[in-house]
Amino acid sequence: MSKPTPISGFPEWTPAQRMIEQSVLDRIRATFELYGFAPLETRSVEPLDQLLRKGETSKEVYLLRRLQADADGPAGDDALGLHFDLTVPFARYVLENAGKLQFPFRRYQIQKVWRGERPQEGRYREFLQADIDIVDRDTLPAHYEAEMPLVIGDALRALPIPPVRIQVNNRKICEGFYRGIGLTDPEAALRAVDKLDKIGPAKVAELLAETAGASEAQAKACLALAEISAPDASFADAVRALGVSDPLLDEGVAELTAVVETAAAHAPGLCVADLRIARGLDYYTGTVYETQMVGYERFGSICSGGRYDNLASSGTVRFPGVGISIGVTRMLGLLFGAEALSVSRSVPTCVLVAVTAEEDRAASDAVAAALRSRGVPTEVSPSAAKFGKQIRYAERRGIPYVWFPGADGDEVKDIRSGEQVAAAAGEWTPPRADLAPLVAGTGA
Secondary structure: OOOOOOOOOOOOOOHHHHHHHHHHHHHHHHHHHHOOOEEOOOOOEEEHHHHOOOOOOHHHOOEEOOOOOOOOOOOHHHOEEEOOOOHHHHHHHHHHHHHHOOOOEEEEEEEEEEOOOOOEOOEOOEEEEEEEEEEOOOOOOOHHHHHHHHHHHHHHHOOOOOOEEEEEEEHHHHHHHHHHOOOOOHHHHHHHHOOHHHHHHHHHHHHHHHHHOOOHHHHHHHHHHHOOEEOOOOHHHHHHOOOOOOHHHHHHHHHHHHHHHHHHHHOOOOEEEEOOOOOOOOOOOOEEEEEEEOOOHHHOOOEEEEEEOOOOEEOOEEOOEEEEEEEHHHHHHHHHHOOOEEEOOOOOOOEEEOOOOHHHHHHHHHHHHHHHHOOOOEEEOOOOOOHHHHHHHHHHHOOOEEEEOOOOOEEEEEOOOOOEEEEOOOOOOOOHHHHOOOEEEOOO
16 A cells, blocks of 8 residues: 555644644533534535535535446436535525524534635635524524624633634625615625735725726725724724715614624623625625634634525525634644644543553553543553553653552552652542643643
């Protein structure tokens, strides 16, 4: 067999990194549940026609087929693809199960997704997302849009990562403003402004003229709106100062003001109104969010989402919602690359039980069983080597304690300090800080 090589865009963490990931997921999950979100997992595949409804991500979808394809089997719109986010399958799930759900329905979903984009630092083809959504029937009160940043702020604040800043905007502000200055294709204008960070204002102005039919004055006005940013509700005054009037614009300003003020009351400095944030996906209709880690801004958002009113509908019944997604793999990949996260040991084991002789292994197994029954992660030495070698084995694996069975009583040694005390497997308990590996941010 030839030497295997890594596949670009499909990360495989080391055991230590995987323990960090699991710790991060546990903390995120705990925060989501504190806010009343229920767990959900949807299937990994969706009909291709559903995945491609918006068109813009068609080149990123991985198709699913058997190696020995059936020439008479499903094809075309009946083909399946791996989902590239969790919002589309969640919308489908809501439609299929609407009669069984209690609305407003609050769910969290921590699951892998696949996207065939060009891999680069912090961007992968297979990655883990942690999503929350709130969906209601027919109408969804705007206060849920203000709740989203609070949940995410608490979830990310519980992690050993750098501080985060959530940038918020409202699509109604942009669309209402564009209509107010006379643009007839607000969506085209929105897509152009969404490229501002990538291509700069001059190129965006050209794109506004080409795709949205904007005059020089209209393009200048669009860029002036995009320049508005404030950590409080003062952004509203800056918008009004541009002298544009439209009912949808007023509605968006009021909704974004509520989001910013609610966040400021909960966690000052968490949110900033940034009117250049557009979010590329067409289904967003209200508040939109993007989140950056301080010090990692050049890599873009690690957590994003928004309000959607038309993604899930059946006949005359609509299920509007608002959701936000943490790019767990993206976030961790950036921090791993910067060596900004560490774990106190590379294995979960807290105690290694030494073996005095192979014929006495059963006694060591009994000690290990007694410790495990009390929640102490324990393993038994792989060989009855000299105690010095067994201690070095524990040191290499980062195991803090070695247990020595003895005819006259057992002893346990903290191999970091060298302290050794008498102990009984049914009574001794390690300090809480040693019971499980501790994750820390070294660059936060």
